[in-house]
Amino acid sequence: MYELTVRSRFSAAHSLCGYPGDCARLHGHTWTVQIKVEGEKLDSLGMLVDFKELKKQLSLIIDQLDHRLLNELPGFREQGINPTAENLAYYIYQTLKQPVTDLQQGIRLKEISVWESPDAYATYWEER
Ligand SMILES: Nc1nc2c(c(=O)[nH]1)N=C([C@H](O)[C@H](O)COP(=O)(O)OP(=O)(O)OP(=O)(O)O)CN2
């Protein structure tokens, strides 16, 4: 098996409704998002999939999140879901799952990790 990893960053604000502390107040982070894909077969260039293609997919979702109030995103606002690192990792996974599969035959989205700070991150994946 091969595994590829691509990372990017964005800045955005959030508040955690019901949190018993200062995270309930509006505040911001420079978030890091990491995407991992996996697959077995390399193409004739020796690539599982071009990093450039993965970066493109990642930048599409980053553009939706950058300099936003994350609580107002569709998917969080209507359902009153807190934009925690966990929920963001799930949201990004669901958004990228199909587009990544469509990039190249035989590859799948393995996991999404979201860092709120250099020392704290959450990862979401689905069992095969
Ligand atoms: N499991 C989770 N726990 C917390 C989350 C989260 O998304 N998942 N989020 C928060 C808040 O967003 C908070 O802003 C982050 O707090 P913290 O990690 O403590 O970061 P600080 O920048 O405040 O760093 P300090 O080390 O506390 O100064 C809280 N928990």
Ligand SMILES: [Zn+2]
């Ligand atoms: Zn926070």
